[in-house]
Amino acid sequence: MPSRRSLSVASAAALIATALGILISYLIHWFPAQASTQAHNTDVLYHVLVIASIPIFVLVVTVILFSVWQFRVRPGEELKDGPPIHGNTRLEVLWTAFPAVLLLGLVSYSFVVLHDNEQGRPASEIQIQATGQQFAWSYQYPPSVTGGAPVTSDKLYVPKGQSVYFNIRAKDVIHAFWIPAFRLQEDAVPGITTHWRVTPTRLGSFPVVCNLLCGLGHSLMRSTVHVVTPTQFRTWIKAQASTASAGAGGAASGTGTTG
Numbered sequence: 407m408p409s410r411r412s413l414s415v416a417s418a419a420a421l422i423a424t425a426l427g428i429l430i431s432y433l434i435h436w437f438p439a440q441a442s443t444q445a446h447n448t449d450v451l452y453h454v455l456v457i458a459s460i461p462i463f464v465l466v467v468t469v470i471l472f473s474v475w476q477f478r479v480r481p482g483e484e485l486k487d488g489p490p491i492h493g494n495t496r497l498e499v500l501w502t503a504f505p506a507v508l509l510l511g512l513v514s515y516s517f518v519v520l521h522d523n524e525q526g527r528p529a530s531e532i533q534i535q536a537t538g539q540q541f542a543w544s545y546q547y548p549p550s551v552t553g554g555a556p557v558t559s560d561k562l563y564v565p566k567g568q569s570v571y572f573n574i575r576a577k578d579v580i581h582a583f584w585i586p587a588f589r590l591q592e593d594a595v596p597g598i599t600t601h602w603r604v605t606p607t608r609l610g611s612f613p614v615v616c617n618l619l620c621g622l623g624h625s626l627m628r629s630t631v632h633v634v635t636p637t638q639f640r641t642w643i644k645a646q647a648s649t650a651s652a653g654a655g656g657a658a659s660g661t662g663t664t665g
């Protein structure tokens with residue numbers, strides 16, 4: 407039977423390790439800039455998950471190390487049998503019920519956050535189609551956004567403070583449309599359209615990444631999202647639309663127009 411003193415030492419070590427773990431999780435800046443409402447929700451969720459996981463990790467490691475320390479075979483005991491233990495009902499009920507309640511709680515919280523992130527936004531929401539193909543992203547802005555002919559561009563512009571609903575497609579193989587600053591990612595699958603919704607909150611340019619190995623050029627399949635003011639967005643989209651109509655009316659180059 408372990409002594410009261412060794413139990414106190416183990417408990418103190420566990421408490422210190424838990425406190426240190428939680429402190430480190432706060433001190434280290436793990437994530438890129440938050441550039442959307444969804445990013446804020448996701449980061450809060452992540453912090454809650456980390457803070458819930460650290461004490462459990464420490465508890466498991468402490469029990470393992472404590473058992474190795476206290477119940478090790480001493481010299482001369484090599485041929486001895488362990489004590490005949492048949493189980494402990496109270497302990498088994500506890501270690502089943504506690505993780506079950508904890509997991510259900512965290513799963514429910516995650517569900518609420520993800521559900522909230524995907525909630526429909528006010529009528530001002532715009533739609534943009536993102537298309538992945540080996541090895542580039544292209545973006546289609548429908549007439550509801552351009553106010554005229556649809557526009558296709560290899561540039562992604564979105565207005566700050568306005569909900570954007572992405573329709574995500576793939577032309578060849580599976581890709582993943584990921585904008586780390588928005589904390590959102592969705593697979594782009596040939597034959598179906600997937601979606602995600604974001605409200606950008608920070609002006610600037612952020613990387614767009616393909617996050618599924620899609621072939622030799624996968625690591626180069628990157629582009630940039632430009633979060634601009636609604637006025638700048640309207641100006642940019644108008645310029646694209648006029649370039650598109652000029653292209654369509656002129657030579658057969660068709661650059662910048664929908665195919």
Ligand SMILES: [Cu+2]
Nearest residue numbers: 616618620624
């Ligand atoms: Cu890829």
